[in-house]
Amino acid sequence: MKIIFFRYFVRQAMRNMVENRLVHLIGLGTMVIAFLMFDAFILIFVNLNSWTQEQGRSLTMSIYFKGEPERAVIENIKKELLQYPVSITDFISKDDALKSLRKQLGEKAGLLDGLGENPLPASLEIILSRDVSGDSLPYELKTRLERIHGIDEVQYSQEWVEKFQAIMGAVKIIGLVFGGLLFLAALFIITNTVKLTIYSRKDEIEILKLVGATNRFVKIPFLIEGSIQGFLGGSVALIVLFLVYVAIITKVDLSIGFASLDIIFLSPQFILLLLLMSSIIGFIGSTVSLGRFFRI
Amino acid sequence: MIRLFHVYKSFGSKNPALIDISLTVPKGEFVFVTGPSGAGKTTLLKIIFCAEKPTSGHALVDGRNLTRIKDGELSSLRRRIGVVFQDFKLLPRRTVFENVALSLEVMGVPPSRIRKKVHQTLRYLGLADKEGYYPPQLSGGEQQRIAIARAIVNNPLILLADEPTGNLDYDLTMEIMALLKEIHTRGTTVVVATHSQELLKGTRRRIIALHKGRMV
Ligand SMILES: Nc1ncnc2c1ncn2[C@@H]1O[C@H](COP(=O)(O)OP(=O)(O)OP(=O)(O)O)[C@@H](O)[C@H]1O
Ligand SMILES: [Mg+2]
Numbered sequence: 298m299k300i301i302f303f304r305y306f307v308r309q310a311m312r313n314m315v316e317n318r319l320v321h322l323i324g325l326g327t328m329v330i331a332f333l334m335f336d337a338f339i340l341i342f343v344n345l346n347s348w349t350q351e352q353g354r355s356l357t358m359s360i361y362f363k364g365e366p367e368r369a370v371i372e373n374i375k376k377e378l379l380q381y382p383v384s385i386t387d388f389i390s391k392d393d394a395l396k397s398l399r400k401q402l403g404e405k406a407g408l409l410d411g412l413g414e415n416p417l418p419a420s421l422e423i424i425l426s427r428d429v430s431g432d433s434l435p436y437e438l439k440t441r442l443e444r445i446h447g448i449d450e451v452q453y454s455q456e457w458v459e460k461f462q463a464i465m466g467a468v469k470i471i472g473l474v475f476g477g478l479l480f481l482a483a484l485f486i487i488t489n490t491v492k493l494t495i496y497s498r499k500d501e502i503e504i505l506k507l508v509g510a511t512n513r514f515v516k517i518p519f520l521i522e523g524s525i526q527g528f529l530g531g532s533v534a535l536i537v538l539f540l541v542y543v544a545i546i547t548k549v550d551l552s553i554g555f556a557s558l559d560i561i562f563l564s565p566q567f568i569l570l571l572l573l574m575s576s577i578i579g580f581i582g583s584t585v586s587l588g589r590f591f592r593i
Numbered sequence: 594m595i596r597l598f599h600v601y602k603s604f605g606s607k608n609p610a611l612i613d614i615s616l617t618v619p620k621g622e623f624v625f626v627t628g629p630s631g632a633g634k635t636t637l638l639k640i641i642f643c644a645e646k647p648t649s650g651h652a653l654v655d656g657r658n659l660t661r662i663k664d665g666e667l668s669s670l671r672r673r674i675g676v677v678f679q680d681f682k683l684l685p686r687r688t689v690f691e692n693v694a695l696s697l698e699v700m701g702v703p704p705s706r707i708r709k710k711v712h713q714t715l716r717y718l719g720l721a722d723k724e725g726y727y728p729p730q731l732s733g734g735e736q737q738r739i740a741i742a743r744a745i746v747n748n749p750l751i752l753l754a755d756e757p758t759g760n761l762d763y764d765l766t767m768e769i770m771a772l773l774k775e776i777h778t779r780g781t782t783v784v785v786a787t788h789s790q791e792l793l794k795g796t797r798r799r800i801i802a803l804h805k806g807r808m809v
Contacts, residue, residue, distance in 0.1 A: 301701050316686070504682050507644065508743070509672035510699035512664050 302514070309518035310525060317494045324490035325530055328483050332534030332575055335479040336563070340538065342472055343567070344560050349461050356425040356435055358383075358453040360442055361418040365391055370447045371421065377445070378423060381438060386422040391415050418449060480578065483530070487582025491523045495590050512591065519583050527579020531572045535563075594620040594751060594782045595641055600650035602636055602806075609648070610636040612806040618784060620750075623777045625793055626786040628803035634786035635679055637803070638753045641784070642674050643667055655750060672700055675744030679755040679786075681736050683728040689715070689739055690724045696747045714746045718772070733760035741769070751782045758792060766792070 314321050360374070371388055378385065389397075394417035399406040425435065439451045495502070505515050542562050563571070595618040603609035610633045618624055626634050639645040640652050643659045652659040657670055675696070683692050690711055697707045715721050718738045728736050737760050744752060754773065758766040770792065777783045787793070793800060802809045 301703055304704075305698055500682075501684055504684060505695065505699060506668075507642070507671065507676065507678075507682070508696045508699055509668045509670075509674075511668040514668075514699055 302517075306517045306521055310521035313494045313498065313518060313522045314525065317497055320490055320493045321526060324486050324526065325533065328486045328526070328530035329533045329537065331479050331483045331486065332530050332571075333537055335476055335483075336534050336538045336571060337541075338472055338475060339567070339571070340542070340560075340563055342468065343563065345468070346465060347561070349465060356453055358423050358425065358435065358438065358451060360421045360423070360451050361449045362420065362447055363418075363449045364447075365419055366447050370445075374421065374442070374445065374448075377442075381425070381434075383423045383425050386424065389420050389422070391417055391419045394419065483527070483575070483578050484582050484585070487523050487526055487530075487579050488586045490526060491519055491583040492586040492590070494522065495519060495586060516587050516591075519587055520580055523579040523581075523583025523586075524576045525579065527582065528572060528576040530579070531575025534575075535568060535571065594618055594622075594655060595784070596653040597640070597647075598651045598653075600640060600647040600652060602633075602640060602645060602648050609806050611640070611647075614650070614808055616801060616808070618782060620782055621777075621780055622799065623774070623783045624785070624799045624801060625796070626784060626801045626803065627788065627790075627793060628809075630788060631805075632788075632803040633806045634788070634803060635755055636806075638676070638755055638784065638786055641751075642671060642676050642753060668699070672696075672747065673750040675747070675749035675752045675781075677737075677740045677744045677752070677754040677757045679759070681728075681740040683736060683739060683743075685727060685729050687727070688724065689720065689726050689728070689731070692728065692739060693742045693746050696743050700747065702747075710746055711742075714742045718742050734762070734765055737761060738769070741772070745776055745781075748779075749781065751784070752776060754783070754785045756787055756789075757785060758787070758789065 362370075375385060392415070395409070395415050398417065399409060402408065425438075435453050439453065442448055442451045502515050506512075539562060542560070546560055595616075597614050597616050600611055600614040601609055602611040614637065626637055628634055636645065640647055640659070641654055643652075643654075643662065646660060655670060655673060657666060662670070684695075687695075693711045693714060694707050697710060702710070712721070712724075715724060718741060720735065720738055720742065723731060723735060723739075728739065731739070737757065741754070741757060744754070752773070757773065758769050761769060773783055773785065785792075
């Protein structure tokens with residue numbers, strides 16, 4: 298495309314936007330809301346996803362014994378575990394367990410004196426060092442260990458992480474549907490905004506055609522206009538989202554009992570992707586409205 | 594340059610606007626199309642620059658058959674035809690300069706060259722000082738000359754002028770006619786539609802007379 302044409306197209310697109318600024322402003326407002334919901338959803342999703350992955354990455358497993366195990370049993374287990382990517386922390390005997398419980402209870406430790414026998418099991422903790430998210434290894438290990446004589450039960454604390462990851466799968470699908478709807482909403486808004494500017498330029502289009510403009514020449518400014526509008530909508534939505542994000546992480550304490558949630562903002566790549574996507578929605582939206590107009 | 598073969602044009606169920614029109618305008622000719630209001634002059638011109646398609650018959654302009662012309666060909670053909678519309682068709686929200694520049698912009702002429710050509714044409718038509726005005730701020734005669742400026746700024750092969758003196762007083766009419774003649778002497782084929790008998794008085798040019806859609 299000739300550079301002269303390009304300058305004309307951009308100028309024309311800008312003119313369209315300025316002359317129809319009210320329509321564009323309203324369109325932009327509605328579009329920002331649609332994009333904002335979409336972006337917020339992505340932000341939450343990305344965070345939840347990275348958080349569950351984080352949890353799945355290192356997994357602790359507790360092996361509880363029946364009574365006090367013999368040294369040989371422990372050595373045996375350790376040998377058994379050599380073939381797995383695990384590190385073994387210290388063995389905690391029944392006494393150790395009681396001691397640490399007393400420590401935790403502090404003043405109320407007297408409560409434990411009433412117990413005849415120590416009810417706490419001896420345990421061994423192991424940490425799986427490789428990424429086991431979506432892996433069957435923890436379960437395999439669990440069943441294998443539970444077959445060993447002297448072991449009462451094997452628990453891995455993050456069994457729920459796996460359940461959570463299953464839920465994330467469902468969330469992904471919901472997000473896809475939801476995102477698709479928002480996508481259509483944004484498309485609809487742009488289609489109509491550009492359609493209004495096309496109608497406000499009907500006479501001009503007719504005259505342009507009469508003095509020898511090609512269809513492409515007439516259409517391109519509207520395509521640029523739609524893309525710019527999509528891009529602006531996407532940018533404003535991201536800026537709003539960022540401001541809300543800053544307000545939340547500075548004002549609200551999100552350490553919820555078991556784990557503190559570190560919310561991270563979308564990565565630069567994600568931001569670029571979202572901006573690109575909103576521009577593409579704008580482009581498609583104006584293509585749709587032009588298609589309708591030029592068929593008439 | 595322009596050839597029509599048995600062209601009919603009807604709009605809906607009314608009496609046809611054009612009935613069995615066959616004519617040839619060779620390259621470089623200057624012809625008048627005349628007839629009372631509603632005779633079909635504007636419709637005839639519209640057929641020639643392909644704003645309307647014949648209901649039946651064929652129209653050939655600059656070697657192209659207009660009944661089956663593609664968008665790309667159509668625009669390149671229209672760049673070679675300058676049209677002065679009866680209702681001017683100026684853009685009210687564009688300055689005089691921008692209106693005239695339109696014909697060159699669609700061709701991708703560089704801005705510096707557009708500026709030069711537009712200035713030159715406006716000066717030629719005595720409108721040099723109106724460049725920054727908007728059409729609604731101008732008189733009917735001035736708007737008419739801007740429509741002419743837009744039609745000739747890109748040196749078309751064919752100039753179609755629909756009542757180009759309709760809003761002008763005698764002096765300006767004579768001036769515009771002199772101008773059209775001058776454009777003609779440069780080699781442009783000129784077709785002027787008018788109902789004004791005064792304009793035709795004493796002319797030695799060919800006159801195509803229409804009456805209720807027929808050539809008479
Ligand atoms: N788009 C249209 N739809 C319906 N009828 C039309 C249309 N254009 C022209 N006509 C009809 O065709 C006939 C010829 O119209 P045309 O405009 O060609 O006349 P004209 O000779 O240019 O008249 P005038 O001198 O008043 O400009 C008229 O009866 C008019 O009503
Ligand atoms: Mg007419």
